Amino acid sequence: MTAPGAAGVVPGPEVRLPTAFGDFAARVWTDARTGAEHLSVSAPGADRTAPDPAAPLVRLHSECLTGDVFASYRCDCGEQLEQALGLISLHGGTVLYLRGHEGRGIGLANKLRAYALQEAGADTVEANEQLGLPVDARDYQAAAEILLQMGLDRIRLLTNNPAKRERLEAYGVHVDAMVPSEVPVRAENERYLQTKRDRMNHHLNLLRAHPVQQG
Numbered sequence: 192m193t194a195p196g197a198a199g200v201v202p203g204p205e206v207r208l209p210t211a212f213g214d215f216a217a218r219v220w221t222d223a224r225t226g227a228e229h230l231s232v233s234a235p236g237a238d239r240t241a242p243d244p245a246a247p248l249v250r251l252h253s254e255c256l257t258g259d260v261f262a263s264y265r266c267d268c269g270e271q272l273e274q275a276l277g278l279i280s281l282h283g284g285t286v287l288y289l290r291g292h293e294g295r296g297i298g299l300a301n302k303l304r305a306y307a308l309q310e311a312g313a314d315t316v317e318a319n320e321q322l323g324l325p326v327d328a329r330d331y332q333a334a335a336e337i338l339l340q341m342g343l344d345r346i347r348l349l350t351n352n353p354a355k356r357e358r359l360e361a362y363g364v365h366v367d368a369m370v371p372s373e374v375p376v377r378a379e380n381e382r383y384l385q386t387k388r389d390r391m392n393h394h395l396n397l398l399r400a401h402p403v404q405q406g
């Protein structure tokens with residue numbers, strides 16, 4: 192329990208982070224409630240003193256060790272992260288990398304248990320249910336607090352998930368628009384993405400990188 196008035200998230204120093212996607216400024220934010228160390232990665236944007244500038248682009252990226260680090264094709268996370276870093280390097284904005292969100296909040300071990308159930312036929316929703324775990328246990332309070340401390344109270348959110356927008360807005364961050372965060376579908380993640388579209392209400396077109404061969 193955080194004492195009344197105490198900061199929920201505590202910022203560390205800002206450091207330079209030169210990457211394959213461009214030069215960013217990075218900062219760790221420690222959640223005083225959970226100990227989770229979140230990372231913001233930001234690039235400067237267009238002149239915000241111009242009349243009616245577009246709100247800054249923000250990607251709230253839930254940690255996915257298999258996708259982000261090992262480039263797993265079971266999900267779309269790794270490619271979404273790369274796409275977001277490229278866009279934000281170009282247009283300015285922030286990627287907020289949310290620790291403790293692994294497996295939609297159930298953790299890595301349970302995510303791999305869910306994968307085993309998916310290999311036995313369950314979809315991504317059924318697998319969590321069979322484990323007796325929530326389908327999506329993520330909370331966005333720390334994310335909202337970090338954005339508000341960064342002065343980002345009005346943003347454009349890079350996401351396909353309308354529930355993410357609603358949950359963030361409930362904590363006081365206004366989302367001007369959802370900017371699609373869609374990457375081409377692959378044979379390995381097609382069922383997974385279909386389930387997100389059909390059972391979790393994600394806005395997905397499921398476009399393929401290459402047209403399906405006919406005949």
Ligand SMILES: Nc1nc2c(ncn2[C@@H]2O[C@H](COP(=O)(O)OP(=O)(O)OP(=O)(O)O)[C@@H](O)[C@H]2O)c(=O)[nH]1
Nearest residue numbers: 253254255266292293294295302305315350351352
């Ligand atoms: N429980 C579970 N979690 C998964 C599975 N595949 C990926 N994840 C986790 O899902 C999280 C990403 O959530 P998604 O539902 O893919 O997407 P989102 O963040 O809600 O929406 P976008 O902003 O559009 O990416 C990451 O933490 C992944 O580790 C799975 O099959 N089961």
Ligand SMILES: [Zn+2]
Nearest residue numbers: 255258266268
């Ligand atoms: Zn993933």
